[in-house]
Ligand code: 13P
């Protein structure tokens with residue numbers, strides 16, 4: 001039997017209350033999973049990966065239901081090990097996170113002894129056990145500034161690394177040693193370069209994860225920002241422009257339009273297939289399962305020794321002030 005959307009939403013609201021669940025959602029979730037409490041919905045907090053990690057570390061609820069991808073939910077468990085962490089679909093992956101293993105990081109450390117390893121938060125917990133410090137796309141430059149020495153190993157995003165390298169060399173005089181991982185979503189924007197170039201009257205909204213040939217447009221005097229999802233939202237709010245070109249995941253437009261009803265956003269609408277493995281119905285199923293035997297299918301579990309080691313680079317990152 002098909003359940004109406006309104007009925008699903010009301011069941012979600014009741015169950016989250018009954019079971020003491022906080023619901024966290026990334027900006028790349030479909031619109032129905034960005035339905036916040038303040039708008040009559042059920043999501044406690046919508047944010048970028050740094051904001052979600054901070055929320056996860058501060059929550060008092062017994063259970064966290066994380067609408068995002070698996071490395072994000074694992075991070076929530078690392079920063080708040082006392083809580084139960086669940087996902088609507090725990091198999092939701094990420095091409096960056098699966099591009100590098102703990103053994104790969106060990107090999108890099110042997111190749112470059114003494115060089116600190118800054119790992120993007122988009123890595124699995126087992127890989128994090130080998131990192132010195134994590135960063136997200138919002139705090140990467142501040143984290144790099146906090147490290148000793150003139151070289152940093154940055155893994156796994158090659159494109160983000162190339163984009164960061166320009167700024168980090170200029171501002172901090174440091175060189176990055178890079179890995180060959182990429183976001184399969186953001187690299188697709190390469191196919192839309194002619195379309196972007198033709199958008200003369202739009203400001204550009206580029207995520208750090210797009211290839212350098214795209215961010216090079218900024219060197220040619222185009223207005224806009226290269227940043228995290230949160231940075232992009234902040235930039236648009238403060239900009240006087242009325243038209244923007246978004247080169248990041250399509251559903252970031254949900255928050256952009258909500259916060260800037262008077263502004264226009266153009267995007268080829270590239271979607272992350274992993275993020276979209278979360279649906280309203282799956283969220284309801286996860287909530288129904290919490291507290292019973294069926295919850296195992298939605299629970300994020302990690303070995304205690306992995307948690308003990310992997311939380312250190314995340315905690316070091318959270319201690320860096322931005
Ligand atoms: P943010 O840190 O900007 O939220 O990005 C997360 C991500 O997975 C981007 O693809």
Ligand code: SF4
Nearest residue numbers: 069094095183185272
């Ligand atoms: Fe991973 Fe890219 Fe999807 Fe973000 S958008 S979760 S980096 S595959």
